Amino acid sequence: MSVLTVEELHAALALRDLTDPAQGPHAVQLIVDSIRTSLGAAWPYTEIWTRRDHPVVPLADNYDNLGYATDAVTREARYTRYISDTEVLRSHTSAMIPPALRELAKSDASDVLMICAGICYRRDSVDWQHTGTPHQLDLWRISRNVTLGEPELEEMIARLVDTILPGQTYRTVPAVHPYTIHGRQIDVLLDDQWIEIGECGVAAPHVLRMAGLDESWTGLAMGPGLDRLLMLRKGIRDIRLLRSTEPRVASQMLDLLPYKPVSSMPPVRRDLSVVVGASADVSAEVLGDKVRAALGPDADAAESLEVLGETSYDDLPTAARERLQLTPGQRNLLVRLVLRPVDRTLTDAEANSLRDKVYRALHEGPVMELIAS
Template sequence: MSALTLEELHAALSLRDLADPAQGPHAIQLIVDSIRTTLGRAWPYTEIWTRRDHPVVLLADNYDNLGYAAGAVTREARYTRYASATEVLRSHTSAMVPPALRELATAEASDVLLICAGICYRRDSVDWQHTGTPHQLDLWRISRNVTLGEPELVEMIERLVETVLPGQTYRTVPAVHPYTIHGRQIDVLLDDEWIEIGECGVAAPHILRKAGLDESWTGLAMGPGLDRLLMLRKGIRDIRLLRSSDPRVAEQMLDLAPYRPVSTMPPVRRDLSVVVGATADVSPEVLGDKVRDALGPDADAAESLDVLGETTYDELPPAARQRLQLIPGQRNLLVRLVLRPVDRTLTDAEANQLRDKVYRALHEGPVLELIG
């Protein structure tokens, strides 16, 4: 387990949580408000508990108390940002649920809707709909007054989609989660492509029991992605726009009206030939996180990163091996980096400097091919 440095932790916690009204208004909060209003009207006798916990949470609440296995791959440092051996930057807002359930076990309430919204911290790919700091919403209705099961889950899904994306075509497909039974993934149709907006299910009884709630309690669990919902609602095709400082964009992040595109900056493409080890993880999530770390405050300049090709030592011609000083077991990756800040045009010199930062972060060979 490799923990974040104090500087890395401070940088992560300094990033604005767009779901938190105390940090300034944002349209993401309007999405949460609309869902709260809809479910409040549908369940008038259900208490609403809104939680806004600190993003550094107990490792146990992020994983163990939600049913994740001790050896689950998601616990690895390549996917989870550890603050210490026992604490992490929450990877999902579901981490707020176990302490809320424990509180419910000692309260007098008998029917509660938990609303847990906030920023999360993940290792993720670089593309138009992913970020390492997404905003998520957890909606858990827990009751001992009524039995909550699949019929109620179907109604909850319908209310969510009709509230946030009225008229949108959607579907559900089976999904497995450690904290639900009868799990489902919710997709909506966008330009002939199904886009996931969240996952849900009936709250797993063993999760409720672990929190101290007896067999009389049942529940529903739903976790939609707030960034994705807002982008689909407004017609935004670049997740970086949600944090844009360009006044022409930022003022549009205060309502749910359709997005009005501003002038598009030209993309800058740089193809990189990098050497990686035999066991190096070159998944989009890991590479994306390395790119964001390398670019630091300029991370939003990276629009996408794609591996175009992978060649083993044995497949490379001798001349290429010699040029790269490749050794047996290493691989050569051809990576395409697309740079396009949302609010300005990069000069060639700036693009080359950013390219070199990414190159240094990905390249493991002895020969450096820098252009900046």
């Protein structure tokens, strides 16, 4: 099993958590505050518990105690950042829920709203709405006074959308989660595209029982993405802007007013022809993680990464096989890398240097051949 190096762990923990007021103000915190206020008004007799746990969590709380199967794909090191055999950097804020449920089981409380916000660590694609370090919010209402089910879930969804994205068209579609029943995905319509803003459902009874809560308890579970909510609220079409230190951008990340674009930097496109093995994972998430790791402190310069084409050994012309020195089973990928820092224009030399780092991270063939455009 692959685990993070000490340097990788320190770099991950050094990244600012935009939800944490102790690390400075940010509009993400205003989203959390608005939701807390709205749900508090809707449920005036419900206690509000707010948690902010360390991002290094037990593997069991990240997966087992939320009902994940032992062979769930998401547990693999290509998706999860392992610290050791028993600890990980949390992949979702839901990792804070099992200890909160155990605390509830030992308390005298009878109706609680758990609010858990924070940064998470994933392998993810490189595009305008994804990052490997998203900010999430878990909202779990657990009660033994009120039976909580689908009608209450519908009301909770409506209140969330009306609070943060008033007037927006939304829908829910069925979704399966190990920690819910009657699971839903919540989408909001942006232009002509449905954008996912979170997932939810009725809290799965077996998750409550594992924490020591008996059959008298029911609950609702919701996990909206805070980055996505803020971007939709302010009209931002580039997730990298949320962390920008460019003064004209950063000053706009302190409120929920519509975003006013600053001068746009020109994109630099580089097309790479890379060779990968027969069993290589070329999913957007895995490739995205490789690109971020290769670029290191310059990772935010990558605006997007897209696989334009994939050709097997058998389908390549003989001349191309010989030029690339492919062996049977290998594949040739054409990948488009778009580079555009939010605060400056890249020189050709800088762009080519970044391109070369990405090429070396993705290419598995013996011939180093770069194709730029």
